[in-house]
Amino acid sequence: xxxxxxxxxxxxxxxxMGMAVGCSSGNGLQTYPISGTAxxxxxxxxxxxxxxxxxAQKGNSGAAVSIEIIDGxxxxxxxxxxxxxxxxxxxxxxxDGNGDGDLSPKGQMLFPDYEMEIELPETASxxxxxxxxxxxxxxxxxxxxRGA
Numbered sequence: 001x002x003x004x005x006x007x008x009x010x011x012x013x014x015x016x017m018g019m020a021v022g023c024s025s026g027n028g029l030q031t032y033p034i035s036g037t038a039x040x041x042x043x044x045x046x047x048x049x050x051x052x053x054x055x056a057q058k059g060n061s062g063a064a065v066s067i068e069i070i071d072g073x074x075x076x077x078x079x080x081x082x083x084x085x086x087x088x089x090x091x092x093x094x095x096d097g098n099g100d101g102d103l104s105p106k107g108q109m110l111f112p113d114y115e116m117e118i119e120l121p122e123t124a125s126x127x128x129x130x131x132x133x134x135x136x137x138x139x140x141x142x143x144x145x146r147g148a
Contacts, residue, residue, distance in 0.1 A: 036129065051066040054088055066079060089116070
């Protein structure tokens with residue numbers, strides 16, 4: 001019973017139970033709406049997401065929330081849950097919006113996943129999330145198999 005498949009199923013079950021508890025409206029956890037803009041290199045991020053994770057190292061707890069970025073804007077009303085307020089880690093994923101409908105429906109990555117610390121108020125707020133324009137994806141190897 002200690003097979004990798006069993007461990008995977010057990011972890012999946014625990015994660016699903018945690019999500020169910022985190023999403024329940026009766027948990028007494030106050031959340032606040034957030035909206036704003038998301039840019040990269042002074043241009044709006046076409047598609048992507050912002051995940052707000054309470055910073056446990058700074059004493060904050062609660063459920064994380066992931067919010068979709070569309071045309072450089074985000075709004076937690078689309079995820080139907082806001083943030084808990086306090087210190088957070090914001091993880092930003094930026095995509096070019098040129099999806100192929102198959103493997104990359106929302107497009108290719110513009111930059112490596114970007115993380116920043118952010119202090120969120122215990123009230124509704126608007127935030128401007130700015131990813132530095134000099135953040136670049138690593139170069140891929142050439143087809144000859146030899147790197148530069």
